[in-house]
Amino acid sequence: MCRKFILTLLHLHQVFALEDADYWHNTARVEIEEALAQKWNKKIAKNVIVFVGDGMSIDTITASRIYHRGETSYLAWEKLPHMGLIKTYNTNKQVPDSASTATALFSGVKTNSQVVGLDGNVGVGDCEGSLDESYHVKSIIDWAQEAGKATGFVTTTRVTHATPAPLYAHCSNRKWECEREIPKSSSACKDIARQLIEDSPGKDIKVIMGGGRQMLKSNVTGTKSDPIDTWACYSSDGRDLLSDWQNDKAERNLRYKLVQNTNELRNVDAAEVDYLMGIFANGHISMDWNRDTGPTGQPSLEEMTKMAIKVLEKETKGFLLVVEGGLIDFAHHRGHAAQALRETVRLSDAINTTLELVNLDDTLVIVTSDHSHSLMFNGYSDRGSSILGISQKSKMDQIPYTILSYGTGGPNNMAYELKGGNASRIDPSKFNTSDFTYSQQATIITNEAYHGGGDVPIYAIGPFAHLIHSTHEQNYVAHVIAYAAKIGPYSNESSTPRLNDIVIVTIIAVFTSVLAL
Structure with a gap:
């Protein structure tokens, strides 16, 4: 307690102190004290919560931090004690998509671009290959359910979208969210929405929240605040998978609740509900800046996450929850930096609430991204400048440029116009x-801003969080989760590595080093 009090006083001193040499020395001293105080937690993780900021690059995090509270502030996850970097390439692409990266994150197996829950033997659109169960990969949801844990996922995208889909589905094309997108030649394959409701592990996931009504129910109608998602699949086969979900739970005598707006979610009694389905939009949930925050509107990511934890934490064997801030990526694709930063801050809000709700002694919390984006943070703006403002004038054309820009972008990100037959920025x-x-503005105009291929950060706290410690392959994350919680491939492992495991790992490391020479 005394040490915490001293650290608090030092922090307060920094807030009001002049940023002279003493200030910076004291700041560093505090960080050293905090680092020295860290102890490795080697307890088995009863609970695991994974947060994924879709498209949340390092520049996105830095810009969002400044956007929120300035250069000296931190987002919720930035002071977690363990961190590293993740390499995001696919088995066939240097720059990945969300389905393949989510498959790596959640199953421990890298795969091909646009493929869901399958290994590298299956290419995009290969329906026949996807039916071969030897190519299916189990996810952390599978492993957790096999261990008797409650499972759930929350997303601001469609619940059938590329990031959540690999938690429960096996599909050779991420676009096959409903039947309309599947070609007749691939009619033997089941769409992602049906796999969520009808198959294991989807039908046994206790909390499912996000958008995607038009995949789950046929011929839904749109409204001004909740339009039909014209970029996505729209079911017309007469399905009502929402009713099917309810009927399945009723037949199994399970306690369940289906909610479709904020007020209905707030009225859920978590103590009386074990299975909660929340579908709040036809497509993705609206961007936070434009979201209907009224009682008949759509809940925030923070509110969904909080309710999910309340429902899941009743399980005596613990739970596994995945939370996606999916609209960071959506905003970046359209080159809307302000929207992307706000969505990142809303993810931070959800994580702050989570860290207050859970016991970090037995709960592993991981925060990461699935891939980077082409957002760029440009020089040389003054400290304290609005991160969304102007940096300075170019020394070449004397025209100002913004602090943030994109490497690639759509037509709305055009940087040049014709004046008198000449291109002018x-x-x-x-x-x-x-x-x-x-x-x-974007450097190269395509149809939209594209993903980046850079490494993404990963942060962790809780049991075995220290396994996050360097630059890792993306598939490593699922293995950390499984090892910490003793589920899946590590269900029979003790917390102490066996001698033969150490020898095997050493041999692999030496062999890899030799190949690199």
Whole structure:
């Protein structure tokens, strides 16, 4: 207690102190004290919570931190004691998509781009290959359910979208969310929505929350606040998978609840519900800046996460929960930096609440991203500048440029216009660059801003969080989860490595080093 009090006083001193040499020495001393105080937690993880910021690159995190509370602040996960980097390449692509990266994160197996829950033997659109169960990979949801744990996932995207789908589905094309997208030649394959409701482990997931009504129910209608998602599948085969979900739970005498707006979610008595389905939008949940926050609107990621934990924590053997801030990526694809930063802050809010709710002595919390993006943080703006503002004028054309820009972008991110037959860069200072609908300029114009291939950060706290410690392959994360919770491939492992395991790992490391020479 005394040490914590001293550290608190030092922090308060820093807040009000001049940033002279003493200030920076004291700041570093506090960080050293905090680092020295860290102890490895080698207890078995009763609970595991994984947060994924879709498309949350390092520059996205830095910019969101400044956007939220300035350069000296931290987002919820940035002071977690263990961190590393993840390599995100696919088996066939240097720059990945979300389905393949989520498969790696959640199953421990890297795979091909746009493929869901299958190994590298199956390429995109290979229906026949996807039916071969020897190519199916189990996810952390499978492993947790086999160990008797409650499972759940929460997302701001469609519940059938590329990131959540590998938790429960095996599909050779991430676009096959409903029957309309599957070609007749592949009619033997079941769409992702049906796999969620009809198959294991999907039908045994206790908490499912997000959007995607138009995949689960046929011929739904849109409204001004909840339009039909024209970018995604739209079912018309007469299905009502929401009713099928309810009927399945009723037939098994399970306590369940289906909710479709914020008020209904708030009225859930978590003590009386074991299976909770929340479908709050036809497509993705609305971007936070434009979300209907009223009682008949859509809940925040924080509110969904909080309820999910309340429902799942009743399980005596613990739980596994995956939470996706999926609209960070959605905003980046359209070149809307302001929206991406706000979505990142909302993910931070959900994580802050989680860290207050759970016991970190027996709960492993991991925060990471599935892939990078082409957002760039440019020089040389003054400290304290609005991160969404103007940096300075280019020394070449004397036209200002914004602090944030994109490497690639869609037509709205166009940087040049024709004037008198010559290409001239558009002056961003003539626009409100902080507006949520403003599109930052991009270097290369395609149909949208593309993913980046850079490594993404990973942060962890709780049991065996120290296994996150360097640059890792993306599939390593699922193995850390399984080892910490003693589920799946590590269900029979003790917390102490066996001698033969150490020898095998050493041989592999030496062999890899030789190959690299």
